[in-house]
Every structure is written in structure tokens, then in C-alpha cells.
Amino acid sequence: MKVQRYGLWFRRLFRLLMRTWELPQQRLQSLAEAQLQWLLRWCWSTVPFYRRLWSTAGVNPLRGEPFDVLAKLPTITKRDVQANWQDMISLPYRRQHLVKGETSGTTGTGLKLLWAPIAIGWEFATIWRLRRLVGVRRSMLKATFNGRPIISPARRKPPFWVHNIADRQVLFSAFHMSPDRLPHYTAKLRTFRNWYTQGYPSLHHLVAQQLLQEPPLEHPPKALFLSSETLLEHQRRDIERTFRARAWDRYGVSEFCVSMIECERGNLHLDMEMGIVELDPVLEETEECVRGELVCTSWANPAMPLVRYRIGDTAVMLKIPCSCGRESPAFRCVEGRVEDYLITPEGNLIGRLDHVFKGITSVAEAQLYQESPDEVVVRFVPRSSFNNQDKAKIIRLLRERIGNKMRIRFEQMAQIPRLPNGKFRFVVSLVAQDYIKR
Numbered sequence: 001m002k003v004q005r006y007g008l009w010f011r012r013l014f015r016l017l018m019r020t021w022e023l024p025q026q027r028l029q030s031l032a033e034a035q036l037q038w039l040l041r042w043c044w045s046t047v048p049f050y051r052r053l054w055s056t057a058g059v060n061p062l063r064g065e066p067f068d069v070l071a072k073l074p075t076i077t078k079r080d081v082q083a084n085w086q087d088m089i090s091l092p093y094r095r096q097h098l099v100k101g102e103t104s105g106t107t108g109t110g111l112k113l114l115w116a117p118i119a120i121g122w123e124f125a126t127i128w129r130l131r132r133l134v135g136v137r138r139s140m141l142k143a144t145f146n147g148r149p150i151i152s153p154a155r156r157k158p159p160f161w162v163h164n165i166a167d168r169q170v171l172f173s174a175f176h177m178s179p180d181r182l183p184h185y186t187a188k189l190r191t192f193r194n195w196y197t198q199g200y201p202s203l204h205h206l207v208a209q210q211l212l213q214e215p216p217l218e219h220p221p222k223a224l225f226l227s228s229e230t231l232l233e234h235q236r237r238d239i240e241r242t243f244r245a246r247a248w249d250r251y252g253v254s255e256f257c258v259s260m261i262e263c264e265r266g267n268l269h270l271d272m273e274m275g276i277v278e279l280d281p282v283l284e285e286t287e288e289c290v291r292g293e294l295v296c297t298s299w300a301n302p303a304m305p306l307v308r309y310r311i312g313d314t315a316v317m318l319k320i321p322c323s324c325g326r327e328s329p330a331f332r333c334v335e336g337r338v339e340d341y342l343i344t345p346e347g348n349l350i351g352r353l354d355h356v357f358k359g360i361t362s363v364a365e366a367q368l369y370q371e372s373p374d375e376v377v378v379r380f381v382p383r384s385s386f387n388n389q390d391k392a393k394i395i396r397l398l399r400e401r402i403g404n405k406m407r408i409r410f411e412q413m414a415q416i417p418r419l420p421n422g423k424f425r426f427v428v429s430l431v432a433q434d435y436i437k438r
Contacts, residue, residue, distance in 0.1 A: 006138075009121025010128075017129040020273055025327035028272045036066040036276065039299040042090070043307055049087040050307065075280070075295055075308040078111060085112050085304075093303045101254060111255070119256045119301035122274045127225075129271075130250060130261040134223050136196050142169045143189065143221070145199030145207070146228065147422025149175065158184040174203050174422035178415075182210035190217065197243070198225040202424030204243070205235045209364050211242035220244035227252060229423055230334070232354035251334045257298035257306040260331060263324040270329040274300040277329070278308075279317060289332055291316045343431045345373045345405045354426055356397040362386040363394075365416045370429040375407040379416055 004010075020028070040061035043050040054061060059072045081088065089095070098114040128138070150162050150171050160176040163169070170192075172185060185207055197204065204226060211217070224239060224247040231249045240247050251260040251268055258275055260268035270277060279292030296309045315334045322330035342350045357366055365381040378394060380386075395408055418424055 004117060005120060005124050007117070007121065009118045010124050013118075013121045013125035014128055014132075017125050017271070017273060018132065021129065021133070022326055023328075028328055032272050032276050033066050035299045036070065036297070039297070039305060039307065040066060040069060042299075042302060043305055046090040046092055047088060047305065048091070049084045050305075052087075070297065070308065073308050075310050076306070077310045078312065081111050081306075081309075088304050089114060090303050090305070098303050113255060114304045115256065115301055116303035119303070122300040123252065123256050123259070126252070126259040126261065126271045126274065127250065130248060131196075131223070131225065134246070134248060136222055139168070140222065141192055141195035142167065143192065143195060143197040144169055144171045145174065145197065145203035146171075147174050147200065147419075149173075151176070159188070160184060161188060172203075174200070174418070177203065177206045179210075182207065183214075186210050186214060190219070192221070193219050194222070195219075196222045196225065196245075198227070200423060201226045201229050201231045201235045201239070201247075202418075203422070204239045204247075205365070208235075208238040208242040212238070217242075217244055223248055225250065230354075230426065232357075232426055234354060234357050234360075251331075253296075253311055255296075255306055255309070255311070256300050257296040257309055258294070258311065260334070263322060263326060263330075265322055265324045267318065267322050267324070268331040268334065269322070269326055270331070272328055274298055277315075279315065283314065288320055289316050289318050291335075294334070341432050342368060342370050342376055342402060342406075342427060342429055343373055344402055346403075350402055353398075353401060356394055356401070358397075360390050360393060362390050367416045367425070368427045368429075369411075370427075370431050373431050374405065375409060376402065378408060378410045379413050380410065381413055381415060 020031070023031075044054065044061050045051075053076070054073060057072075057074050059069065061069050061073070063069070089098075093114075093116065095114065098116060099120060101113040101115055148171065151160065151173050153175055155176065158181070160181060161170050161172045164171060170188070172188075177185070189207070204224065220243055222245065224243055224245050226239075226247050227250045231247070236247050249262040249268065252258065256274075258277055259271040261271065262268055275296060275298030277297070278295040279290060280295045282290055282292040284291040291314060294311050294313050294315050296311050297307050299305065313334055316332040318330045318332060321327065342353065344350060353368060357363055362383045362385040363380050364383055367379040369377040369379055371377075376398070378398075391410065398408055416424065
């Protein structure tokens with residue numbers, strides 16, 4: 001079935017989301033409770049997988065308050081979806097009427113997905129709620145930096161981009177961004193007027209490295225919408241400085257089971273209109289926030305619904321109201337996947353290590369690579385100003401976080417390798433991958 005991004009469902013849901021953005025928490029909770037009650041009944045009566053799973057667990061989702069029932073249901077993982085995906089399709093739907101999709105499977109757990117047209121509407125309505133709130137219109141030109149192969153890898157001369165006239169879009173190749181070609185990218189950007197960007201933070205950051213060497217953009221974009229990777233602090237700093245625009249973060253996944261958009265205070269607000277999340281297990285808690293693994297429940301895709309689904313990411317949720325005034329659940333950050341952590345010899349998981357490079361402008365790119373519990377390799381692309389003082393500062397900041405039992409080795413590189421889908425991972429830990437398998 002052809003994807004209808006901006007069809008009837010998009011228009012209806014977008015109007016709804018623009019009305020509900022500033023609703024009080026109690027009203028949002030009531031809306032979510034009603035949707036959850038419908039979802040539990042729908043899954044029990046039309047999805048064979050859930051009927052079997054919940055019956056085995058001894059839970060009847062029709063008895064009790066929706067949130068109380070939800071807490072009693074077993075969680076599911078990507079491996080459960082892989083093994084049972086055909087039984088997870090709601091019986092009233094015919095496959096030929098659904099949109100086929102899949103996740104990238106960077107951790108070896110790629111999924112087959114089927115989306116109802118309303119799920120596509122939810123995804124793009126949440127995307128465009130953020131864009132409209134910051135003044136972007138669909139009539140504006142869009143520069144896209146993602147991992148989609150759009151031109152032959154053998155191409156040696158520009159253009160390294162293609163035009164999508166129907167969507168007023170220019171898609172830039174992620175696989176031709178070598179230092180000698182990046183000036184062609186920035187030259188193309190300088191021809192744009194009334195525009196904005198979207199895509200991977202790491203690809204924006206590569207372009208930002210080139211813009212640092214050039215005069216300022218005369219016609220900067222209206223906004224920068226970054227997603228699909230964790231936005232690191234030093235990336236945001238360089239990107240906003242060189243593009244001369246505010247970067248806006250969004251957290252969403254291919255399963256369409258959760259969406260969070262950034263407010264002007266820098267926190268991510270959960271789009272409760274399409275789903276809810278839990279933190280289970282809780283890994284850390286303070287007076288202001290709680291950190292744990294995300295468990296998602298969403299009614300956005302009735303064709304293949306996900307209930308108490310472990311997405312594999314950890315997040316930090318605020319326990320105090322966001323200073324922007326909106327009352328939807330707010331998250332300080334989504335830290336990334338469990339395999340985005342280093343594991344120390346003591347077995348501790350250490351995340352959010354991008355702060356190690358805070359204030360060090362002499363490093364263009366960096367990655368922490370771990371093959372064994374007793375060593376971490378700092379892969380880095382230095383600028384000409386990099387010196388021993390910078391190296392010593394990185395070591396000191398790493399030691400403050402990982403302790404003194406791990407060796408720290410530096411490996412200078414011309415460019416940090418990307419994944420096959422063009423994405424960048426700041427932490428690559430083979431030790432963490434083994435930890436997950438156990």
C-alpha cells in the first residue's frame with residue numbers, strides 16, 4: 001500500500017494535536033485513560049498474540065481500571081515481536097491494506113512492521129506539531145540529511161543530492177561527506193531561501209565542521225529538526241553556531257509507539273495523545289528526576305498495536321513541572337540504548353559520556369569504543385589546535401566517570417565510521433552487546 005503522509009488522517013490528527021498541546025495534566029490523563037481502555041479491549045478481542053499472552057499471565061484486561069490492568073500485564077521485547085509478528089496483526093485488517101515497514105536492526109533485532117494508515121497520520125502529525133509551533137510551514141524548502149541511499153556510491157563529482165520537487169525537498173547523500181566534498185554541500189545550502197533542515201545530528205555536525213571554516217550563512221534556516229540519533233551536547237553547540245538557527249530535538253521510533261518533542265526549555269514532552277510510557281526498571285532516582293528503561297504503550301497503530309513494549313532505550317523523566325508551563329510528562333533526555341553504555345570491570349553501566357568533550361573545540365568528532373571491560377578506546381578526529389592539554393582533560397573527565405581500573409587508549413582517525421544506514425554511534429561497546437545477550 002502506498003504511504004499517504006499528508007492525507008485525511010494527518011489533517012484530522014494535526015488539528016487535534018494543535019488543540020491539545022497545552023491541556024492540563026488531568027485532562028491529558030483522562031484522554032489517555034479512555035484510549036487505553038479502548039486499546040486493551042481491542043487487543044483482547046482482535047489480536048491473537050495478546051489474547052494468548054495475557055491469558056497465560058492470568059490477566060483479563062476487561063476487569064479493572066485501565067492503568068491498574070496495564071501494570072499487571074507482562075512486558076514484551078523486540079524478540080517477542082520478531083517471533084510472533086504474524087499473530088500480532090489485528091484480525092480485522094487485511095495485509096494488502098497496510099503499509100509495510102521495518103526497523104534498521106542495528107542491534108541485530110530488526111523487525112517487520114505493518115502500519116495502518118492512521119499510524120502514518122499520527123507520526124507525521126506529531127512531527128508537524130513541533131514544526132508549526134516554531135514557525136515552520138510545509139510550503140518552505142526542506143534540506144534532509146539522513147541515511148537513505150539516493151545516489152550511486154561511485155559518484156565522484158557533484159551533485160551529491162537529489163531534488164524531490166513534490167515535497168519541496170533536497171535530500172543530501174550521507175555517503176559522500178568526505179572533507180574534499182563537503183564544500184559542495186555548503187555551497188548548495190547557500191543557495192537556499194526560506195528553508196529548514198531535518199535529519200541525523202551526526203550528519204548536520206559534519207556539515208557544521210565545514211561551515212566553521214567558511215563565512216557565516218547569509219540566509220540561515222528557520223529551524224533545524226534533529227532526530228533518529230542521540231543529540232550530543234557538543235553537536236548541538238557546533239550545529240546551532242554554524243547554521244545560525246535553533247536545533248529542535250524529537251524522539252520517535254520506527255514502531256510508532258512513542259513520540260516526544262522538545263520545548264523551548266530544552267526538555268522533551270511526551271505526546272500523550274498517541275501513547276504513554278513507563279520507566280521499568282527504575283535505575284536511579286533523585287528529588288528532581290528518575291531514570292529508567294522505557295516501556296511504551298500506544299494506540300497509534302491499531303493494525304499491529306504494541307502494549308508494554310520495551311523499546312530498548314533509557315530515559316530521564318522530570319518529577320517536577322517543566323518551566324515551559326506545559327503539563328505533559330517531560331523528560332530531560334533519552335539517553336539511548338543499553339548498548340550505548342560502557343561497562344566497567346565492576347559491571348557498572350556508564351552513559352551520557354558526551355560531557356567528556358564539553359568545551360573541547362579542538363576535536364571535530366569522537367567515539368568511545370570498547371572491546372573488553374578493562375579498556376576503552378577514544379577514537380577522535382582532531383583539529384589543528386588539538387594538544388596534550390586537551391588529551392589530558394579528556395582523560396581526567398573520563399576517569400571521573402569510569403574510575404581508574406580501565407585503560408584509556410587514544411586512536412586518531414580521519415573520520416569516524418558510520419553504520420550501514422548512515423547513523424553515527426558515540427559509544428560502541430561490544431561488551432554491552434554481550435551483556436544484553438546474557
